[in-house]
Amino acid sequence: MSDAVDDPAVRHRERLWPSPGVWCTAPALGLLSGLALAVVVPPWAALTTAVAVTAAALVALARTSAIVEVSAASLRAGRARIPLTALGRVAVLDAERMRALRGVDADARAYLCQRGWLRRGVVVEVVDPTDPTPYWLLSSRQPERLAAAVRSTPGEPFEGFEDGWSR
Structure with a gap:
């Protein structure tokens, strides 16, 4: 909502x-x-x-109900905030892929703002070389809208990504 x-x-x-x-x-x-x-x-x-x-x-x-917000300058998820210029690829996740990234396929360095009662979400790549976080995993009731808001950031287009990444 x-x-x-x-x-x-x-x-x-x-x-x-x-x-x-x-x-x-x-x-x-x-x-x-x-x-x-x-x-x-x-x-x-x-x-x-x-x-x-x-x-x-x-x-x-x-x-404890986190807010996920995309503004003109940053992405905010819970208490964390990252500039849009530090973000790369973004993908909408179905329930199965979201579950995998929460568990067996998870990277311990990733930032998670996920809620167990939300089965779908978005994964956003972090491209800032000074940030050790490889990606943000965000739960969402409207993952397509969230991904579209992140994708609308100005910058160079990304092409040819595997594993369901798109931009």
Whole structure:
């Protein structure tokens, strides 16, 4: 889901909100906490704990929902930011390739801004020779739009890449 953006320099912006199933874990966690305490504390204390745990879980889910944004000058994913001039090839990933880059095909030096509840995403090559990060792996609900926003950066075109890279 994209967030509304008034800044014309922003080409793409989305918040990686949890899926409905993940949101449902917060009340479940609160309920289980309250039930666990119900046998040793008064009912009001168990209920208070259940409400507090639910509220804390909901706040934690909201606060940890990263923002992915492409502006005229940079790509921001979570707390990290990189200039667009430091980026190279970009590819939209299907669920299978995204899973592989999260696991068996992962490079430990890569920057990951991924959420398990989002199955698709984008991989963006980092071409800055001073940056040891080979690529950014970003989850997205709209990976085609995210890739298009990164691709619209000025610079030299890239041609003939294997492994699904495109620009």
